[in-house]
Amino acid sequence: PTEQADNGAMVRIGSRVLTGAQQTVDIAGDAHFALGRWVKGTLTRDKDSITLQGKDYESYHYIVYNRLAALPLEGQLQCKSVAATTPTGVSDSRQKVDSPSGSAKVTFDANGAAIEGTMQVRAGSQSASVNLATKINHPAAMGVAGHMFANGPGAAVALANQGDAVPGLVVGYRVQLPGGDPYIGVARLVCSKK
Numbered sequence: 001p002t003e004q005a006d007n008g009a010m011v012r013i014g015s016r017v018l019t020g021a022q023q024t025v026d027i028a029g030d031a032h033f034a035l036g037r038w039v040k041g042t043l044t045r046d047k048d049s050i051t052l053q054g055k056d057y058e059s060y061h062y063i064v065y066n067r068l069a070a071l072p073l074e075g076q077l078q079c080k081s082v083a084a085t086t087p088t089g090v091s092d093s094r095q096k097v098d099s100p101s102g103s104a105k106v107t108f109d110a111n112g113a114a115i116e117g118t119m120q121v122r123a124g125s126q127s128a129s130v131n132l133a134t135k136i137n138h139p140a141a142m143g144v145a146g147h148m149f150a151n152g153p154g155a156a157v158a159l160a161n162q163g164d165a166v167p168g169l170v171v172g173y174r175v176q177l178p179g180g181d182p183y184i185g186v187a188r189l190v191c192s193k194k
Contacts, residue, residue, distance in 0.1 A: 001014065002014070002064060004034065005024075007024075007027060008027045008028075008029055008034060008036075009024035009027050009034075009036050010024075010034050010036060010062055010064055013062055013064055015044075015045060015046050016043065016044070016045045016060075016062075017043070017044045018038050018041045018042070018043055018044075018052075018060075019041060019042045019044065020041045020042040020051075021040060021041060022038070022040055022041030022042075023038075023039050023040035023041065023054065024036045024037065024038055024039070025037050025039055025085075025086070026084070026085040026086055028083035028084075028188070029083070031163065032065065032066045032160065032161055032162050032163050032168075033063065033064065033065040033066070033083075033160060033162075033168075033170065033188050034062075034063070034064045034065075035061075035062060035063040035064070035083055035084070035085060035186050035187075035188060036061075036062060036085065037059045037060065037061050037062070037085045037086065037088070038052055038059065038060040038062065039052055039054050039055075039056070039058070039059050040052050040053065040054045043060055055092065056086075056088045056089070057088055057089050057090060057091055057092050059085075059088045061085045061088070061172070061184060061185055061186045062186065063170050063172065063186040063187075063188065065158070065160040065161070065170045065188075066160060066161040067139065067140050067160070067161060068139040068140070068159045068160060068161050068167050069139060069161070070139050071108060071112055071113060071136070071137075071138070071139050071159070072108040072113075072165075072167070073108060073109070073110065074108050074109060075107075075108050075193060075194075076105065076106065076107050076108070076193070076194040077105065077106040077107075077108075077166060077167070077191040077192065077193060077194060078103075078104075078105055078191065078192055078193075078194045079102075079103060079104040079105070079106060079117065079168065079169050079189040079190065079191040079192075080102070080103050080189060080190065081100065081101055081102035081103070081119070081187045081188070081189050082188055082189065082190045083187065083188045084099060084100050084102070084185060084186065084187035084188070085185045085186050085187075086099060086185065087100055087121050087175065087183035087184060087185035088183060088184060088185070089180070089181040089182070089183050090181055090182050090183075090184065091181050095123045095124070095177070095180055095181075096123060096124070097121060097122070097123045097177075097183060098121070098122045098123065100119055100120060100121045100185055100187060101119070101120050102117065102118065102119040102120065102132070102171065102187050102189055103117050103118065103189070104116060104117025104118075104132055104157075104169055104189055104191075105117060105194070106159075106167075106169070106191060111135075111137060112135060112136050112137030112138070113135065113136045113137075113159060114135050115132055115133065115134050115135070115136065115143060115157055115169070116132070116133050117131075117132040117133070118130060118131055118132060119132065119155065119171060119173045119175065119185075119187060120175075121175045121177065121183055121185070123177055123180070126177050126178050126179075126180070127177075128153075128175045128176055128177045128178065129175065130145075130146065130153050130154060130155050130173050130174065130175040131145055131146060131155070132145055132155050132157050132171060132173075133145050134155075134157050136157070136158070136159060139159065141158070142156050142157065142158045143156070143157045143158070144156050144157075145157065147174075148172070148173070148174055151174075151182070152174070152176070152182075153174055153175055153176045153182070154173070154174055155171055155172065155173040155174070156171070156172045156173075157169060157170070157171050158170050160188075162190060162191070166191055166192060166193060167191060168188065168189055168190050168191050169188070169189040169191060170186070170187070170188055170189075171186065171187045171188075171189065172184070172185075172186045173185060173186075173187070
């Protein structure tokens with residue numbers, strides 16, 4: 001189950017619920033996706049809860065999207081980021097991070113979808129990118145690149161329904177800036193036929 005506030009912020013995503021004096025930032029979406037970053041409120045997940053107190057490094061990034069019904073059997077797509085949360089460090093870093101950017105190419109064949117691309121994050125004169133290269137062989141599958149779930153640079157990528165025959169992409173990522181903490185974020189990429 002999901003629940004969305006009037007301002008477009010999600011307040012329930014499955015077993016995760018945000019209540020109390022809440023604040024959500026980086027809100028973006030349309031009829032096919034919603035993303036944002038919970039920064040204040042009581043976050044209940046499964047059987048525990050935590051209080052978010054407005055600190056960026058405690059943010060809870062989310063992206064909700066409509067699943068793809070079927071994979072195209074052929075063709076190529078070019079994709080670019082159109083919405084994203086501001087990346088946040090995993091500790092109390094004072095480094096100001098700019099909005100991320102991303103692009104990808106998706107190639108379909110009988111084996112599924114092959115995705116190539118990057119998400120890039122900049123902080124002052126520093127920048128770092130994370131590779132999105134992965135394969136998806138089922139419309140509801142999520143491809144994982146790098147060390148996304150092992151506390152290293154990486155990404156989780158899924159194809160999403162964007163309202164027509166051409167799918168889009170949703171991305172969750174972790175990037176390592178030179179000499180800094182890992183930063184995490186989520187993004188929505190719109191795709192068009194190449």
